[in-house]
Amino acid sequence: MSQPHMDVRRIATLARLELTDEEVASFSGQLDAILGHIAQLSQLEVTGIEPTAYAAAMAAPMRDDTPWQSLPSSALLQNAPDQAQGQVRVPKVVADA
Amino acid sequence: MSFSQSSIVSLRESLLKRECSPLEIVDQMLAEVPQRDAAVGAFLSIDADLIRQQAQQADLSLPLGGIPIAIKDNINALGEPCTCGSKFLSENYRAPYDAGVIRKLRAAGAILFGRTNMDEFAMGSATENSALQATHNPAAPGHIPGGSSGGSAAAVAAGFVPAALGSDTGGSIRQPASHCGIVGLKPTYGRVSRYGVVAFASSLDQVGPMTRTVEDAALLLQAIAGHDVLDSTSAAVAVDDYTQGLKQGVKGMRLGVPKEYFAEGLHPAVREAISTALAKLEAEGATLVDISLPHTEYAVATYYIIAPAEASSNLSRFVPTSFRSTSNRAKKVLVPK
Numbered sequence: 001m002s003q004p005h006m007d008v009r010r011i012a013t014l015a016r017l018e019l020t021d022e023e024v025a026s027f028s029g030q031l032d033a034i035l036g037h038i039a040q041l042s043q044l045e046v047t048g049i050e051p052t053a054y055a056a057a058m059a060a061p062m063r064d065d066t067p068w069q070s071l072p073s074s075a076l077l078q079n080a081p082d083q084a085q086g087q088v089r090v091p092k093v094v095a096d097a
Numbered sequence: 098m099s100f101s102q103s104s105i106v107s108l109r110e111s112l113l114k115r116e117c118s119p120l121e122i123v124d125q126m127l128a129e130v131p132q133r134d135a136a137v138g139a140f141l142s143i144d145a146d147l148i149r150q151q152a153q154q155a156d157l158s159l160p161l162g163g164i165p166i167a168i169k170d171n172i173n174a175l176g177e178p179c180t181c182g183s184k185f186l187s188e189n190y191r192a193p194y195d196a197g198v199i200r201k202l203r204a205a206g207a208i209l210f211g212r213t214n215m216d217e218f219a220m221g222s223a224t225e226n227s228a229l230q231a232t233h234n235p236a237a238p239g240h241i242p243g244g245s246s247g248g249s250a251a252a253v254a255a256g257f258v259p260a261a262l263g264s265d266t267g268g269s270i271r272q273p274a275s276h277c278g279i280v281g282l283k284p285t286y287g288r289v290s291r292y293g294v295v296a297f298a299s300s301l302d303q304v305g306p307m308t309r310t311v312e313d314a315a316l317l318l319q320a321i322a323g324h325d326v327l328d329s330t331s332a333a334v335a336v337d338d339y340t341q342g343l344k345q346g347v348k349g350m351r352l353g354v355p356k357e358y359f360a361e362g363l364h365p366a367v368r369e370a371i372s373t374a375l376a377k378l379e380a381e382g383a384t385l386v387d388i389s390l391p392h393t394e395y396a397v398a399t400y401y402i403i404a405p406a407e408a409s410s411n412l413s414r415f416v417p418t419s420f421r422s423t424s425n426r427a428k429k430v431l432v433p434k
Binding site (some may be wrong): 016022034038041044054056058060061063071075076078079081083095 | 330394396
């Protein structure tokens with residue numbers, strides 16, 4: 001099995017993180033070590049074993065469709081750093097064409 | 098009379114005998130704790146007005162009536178901060194509602210006493226990854242208290258509060274409780290509501306008690322356990338009486354000792370402490386049975402697939418694009434040119 005490898009620069013771009021060259025070198029080794037640790041799971045023999053999606057023996061129940069008092073929007077908007085027309089206003093995130 | 102180092106049980110006795118009032122208890126704590134906490138760093142915030150208000154209204158006829166309980170800072174309580182140990186949630190956020198466990202604590206008469214430090218978003222095992230401050234182990238200055246519920250563990254171990262709530266995804270109650278020498282319990286999944294608890298890994302997260310005695314842990318779990326209609330993953334299973342059987346001891350119990358837990362890398366001092374505890378249990382009449390859990394060696398790797406994947410999904414709501422508060426380094430890659 002080949003040594004697993006992660007492209008740190010690509011991951012950093014996806015995560016919107018700016019890394020220095022030193023950080024790229026440092027994290028590259030660390031992330032590969034993590035991948036190597038997780039790769040040991042592929043040694044496990046799991047043929048014929050039924051997959052387990054939930055550890056608890058519980059089906060996702062439907063809640064009774066009973067209306068009740070929700071939080072007023074004013075309570076929720078108290079936490080918005082910026083708001084307009086009863087909604088949360090956020091910084092521009094899409095560039096002009 | 099000093100309330101430092103008191104248990105829930107002993108405080109309740111004093112309260113019911115009218116030796117002290119809830120207000121006297123919290124006033125003494127408010128006078129002492131912030132000062133003593135300077136060397137520990139267990140608390141992120143303590144709102145004296147809110148605490149005194151609750152103490153004045155405390156109903157002693159309730160099971161936890163008049164008992165101050167510290168809350169990990171990832172559990173929403175109306176009007177209080179909920180920083181999750183992060184910088185940006187420490188700037189403006191105030192909880193607009195009570196979490197399920199907070200409703201239950203209030204219904205049981207408890208007084209919410211302060212918000213405890215934690216690794217940021219509960220990811221960490223030392224409480225060094227809080228963006229706000231480090232917490233020290235009260236028993237060993239210069240040492241970590243464990244984490245991520247390190248603030249709650251330290252607050253209880255230092256005698257600041259008789260009990261605290263923590264949350265546990267991959268050891269975040271049990272490990273700091275162990276480091277600080279207190280009792281910490283991760284309840285069975287579904288036993289306790291997570292409504293209003295900031296999610297880390299939803300198939301693993303549970304809220305649980307951190308106390309100085311086992312009896313107190315039973316009392317606190319009693320208060321927070323049970324189905325919550327607002328958390329569909331909480332189990333609709335009746336809540337047992339957890340105090341029943343506390344005095345029965347371990348005589349006749351068969352206790353499994355998984356051999357894989359004594360693997361390479363175990364510190365000799367830890368091995369010795371476990372051996373001492375096992376010998377004590379045996380002397381008290383328990384039977385020890387050697388067992389094997391052969392998949393133990395795969396547990397950590399499996400955890401580190403499940404927990405980060407769920408964290409990524411849960412925490413995407415906090416991506417900095419949604420908020421004004423963004424570090425300059427992040428701005429460079431976020432702000433459109």
